[in-house]
Amino acid sequence: MSQIRKDPLSGRHVLIAAGRAERPGHSTTVAASEPCPFCAGNESMTPPEVFAIRKNIEAGTIGWSVRIVPNKYPALLRNAGEQRRIEGFYAGAPALGAHEVVIESSEHIVNMALLSKGDFAIVLQAYRARLQQLRSEKQWSYLLVYKNQGARAGATLEHIHSQIIALPDVPQQTTEEIDNNRNYFERYGRCLSCQMIEQESINRSRLVIDDGHFVAICPFASRFAYENWILPKRHTSLFENGSEEDLIHLAGVLREMLIRLDRAVDHLSFNYVIHTAPSDSDDDRDYHWRIEILPRISTPAGFEWGSGCFINPVAPEAAALRLGNLG
Amino acid sequence: MSQIRKDPLSGRHVLIAAGRAERPGHSTTVAASEPCPFCAGNESMTPPEVFAIRKNIEAGTIGWSVRIVPNKYPALLRNAGEQRRIEGFYAGAPALGAHEVVIESSEHIVNMALLSKGDFAIVLQAYRARLQQLRSEKQWSYLLVYKNQGARAGATLEHIHSQIIALPDVPQQTTEEIDNNRNYFERYGRCLSCQMIEQESINRSRLVIDDGHFVAICPFASRFAYENWILPKRHTSLFENGSEEDLIHLAGVLREMLIRLDRAVDHLSFNYVIHTAPSDSDDDRDYHWRIEILPRISTPAGFEWGSGCFINPVAPEAAALRLGNLG
Numbered sequence A, B: 001m002s003q004i005r006k007d008p009l010s011g012r013h014v015l016i017a018a019g020r021a022e023r024p025g026h027s028t029t030v031a032a033s034e035p036c037p038f039c040a041g042n043e044s045m046t047p048p049e050v051f052a053i054r055k056n057i058e059a060g061t062i063g064w065s066v067r068i069v070p071n072k073y074p075a076l077l078r079n080a081g082e083q084r085r086i087e088g089f090y091a092g093a094p095a096l097g098a099h100e101v102v103i104e105s106s107e108h109i110v111n112m113a114l115l116s117k118g119d120f121a122i123v124l125q126a127y128r129a130r131l132q133q134l135r136s137e138k139q140w141s142y143l144l145v146y147k148n149q150g151a152r153a154g155a156t157l158e159h160i161h162s163q164i165i166a167l168p169d170v171p172q173q174t175t176e177e178i179d180n181n182r183n184y185f186e187r188y189g190r191c192l193s194c195q196m197i198e199q200e201s202i203n204r205s206r207l208v209i210d211d212g213h214f215v216a217i218c219p220f221a222s223r224f225a226y227e228n229w230i231l232p233k234r235h236t237s238l239f240e241n242g243s244e245e246d247l248i249h250l251a252g253v254l255r256e257m258l259i260r261l262d263r264a265v266d267h268l269s270f271n272y273v274i275h276t277a278p279s280d281s282d283d284d285r286d287y288h289w290r291i292e293i294l295p296r297i298s299t300p301a302g303f304e305w306g307s308g309c310f311i312n313p314v315a316p317e318a319a320a321l322r323l324g325n326l327g
Helices: A017-020 A119-136 A170-189 A192-205 A244-264 A301-305 A318-327 B017-021 B117-135 B173-189 B194-203 B246-262 B302-307 B316-325
Strands: A005-006 A013-016 A051-052 A066-070 A085-087 A090-094 A098-103 A144-148 A163-165 A208-212 A214-217 A230-232 A270-275 A290-295 A310-312 B003-006 B012-014 B051-053 B066-070 B085-087 B092-093 B098-103 B141-149 B161-167 B206-208 B214-217 B230-234 B270-275 B290-295 B310-312
Touching: A005 B173, A051 A119, A066 A119, A066 A192, A066 B085, A090 B206, A098 A119, A119 A144, A119 A163, A144 B161, A144 B302, A163 B302, A192 A208, A192 A214, A192 A318, A208 A244, A208 A318, A214 A244, A230 A244, A230 A318, A244 A290, A244 A318, A270 B302, A290 B302, A301 A310, A301 B141, A301 B270, A301 B290, B051 B117, B066 B117, B098 B117, B117 B141, B117 B161, B117 B246, B194 B206, B194 B230, B206 B246, B206 B316, B214 B246, B230 B246, B230 B316, B246 B290, B246 B316, B302 B310
Parallel strands: A013 B310, A310 B012
Antiparallel strands: A005 A013, A005 A090, A051 A066, A066 A098, A085 A090, A098 A163, A144 A163, A144 A270, A208 A214, A214 A230, A230 A290, A270 A290, B003 B012, B003 B092, B051 B066, B066 B098, B085 B092, B098 B161, B141 B161, B141 B270, B206 B214, B214 B230, B230 B290, B270 B290
């Protein structure tokens, strides 16, 4: 049984997910497992799908483009029960939540940058649709889409995929960010991210792409070498509220950034995360959704775990210059 | 010029240390560089030492046991200047601080667990002496000792070594921990860590070692598989205030834990960090010093970066049972 536990010293939450030690690869290497459970034809190797996009359904084919299935080794359980476990001054509870896998191609592709712009749009449509469904279940306060590509990014299967989690409570990190946003708004009458986008558009030294709808920037306090964020220029809180046109623009910018990172970094491994608002409102003034792309070149080490500060050996201005020149 | 920058959304601090990209290894592998700059005879390959322990000084030999030198690729600079850089709504400043390397053996040893108990005590004496010196400089509010051993833990040189940093300001993570401690003390009239040690000593399911002076436990909310903490049983705030007897007991417990981890985990990479109080007082009721040993088996991935929660696939109770049985 997975548990969520709180460290009394730091306030940090941890999912103790003992079942996950059985999963393939243990992330020391990415298993090129044969047969691959994510390839077309091997659908029976995964739990039954909860969502799919089929390109040619009208032509009577059964081929899928994107499939979403429950994670076979979930860190969270939908039927985790209600009982809180208190052990002396420790607080723990069954790890309630949804944990799903988005299989992003029926073919055995291992690098997302190889997908076409149309394929990217279909993947984003799948994220959007599934987040909307999870939101409608009403029991989740926090939704997160994330991708691990490459062994150094923690991937255990190489076939391109992302994961979606839904949690009943908003994690401390997100609560703190919302507090910072709220304080900024109360002080300056403006969304912090809107202000940041404006400043980066004027300064331009950390701006990589501006397609009129989205910007891609290397953030001022990047934790990772070549870290970059994609944000909608118009203030919106919910990724999953994006229009068809929004998704097509986003598909173009996200694909372009992954292609440029692939050129800039040998053997690129990366994570990306989609931060969408905990609230149901698309014009929540305290939240501006974004994608963070986090290349994994060096690894956080003793200094980072000890102090909570990151060391980044590549200045964001240098990263933006290089990524800009690769366009 | 290194900079310390604050992310306005999260409040997170980052050291932008562009010079460090030149250091060997880039942490994809640990360089077995030949000749090794940390071996006896190659002292001229490092900056001049700031501290050393020589075993046989009275016998007229020049052999050293432990040497401390400034980091050749520092993330922090002692002469960083004073000027704060404000760029629009961003806050950055020159990265002022000390960043030193503790070379823990004159021989080319790559696994600290192979040192004798006496050698461990000498290493701890060197940490203690250097922290006392840095503390006496009066300009540092935060001191941290940390070790990276193995490529997966971010080490770039294999010869055993640790690092010491000194910062003018206390990082947010430590400030939050002190706040949690203070709140606990105000509510329950007791140090949170003292309470934790008592509870673990009664419960015993996460207790690995109790030598009467120190306990080694797998903490309730361990982030990492086989994570363990060593704490003094008597309430003390400052690692560097430890007596000779304290260090000898600690040397025994630390060595024993590293030996057991080495047996429990194939190709062990790990970080350890020594958390000592920011304050000058050894009986600061809001701080209880500790060592955290963090094995690096899987890597934090999209879920961790996105949510700020960790997923740990090995329950601390299972880890403690295994480490207990390896004694």
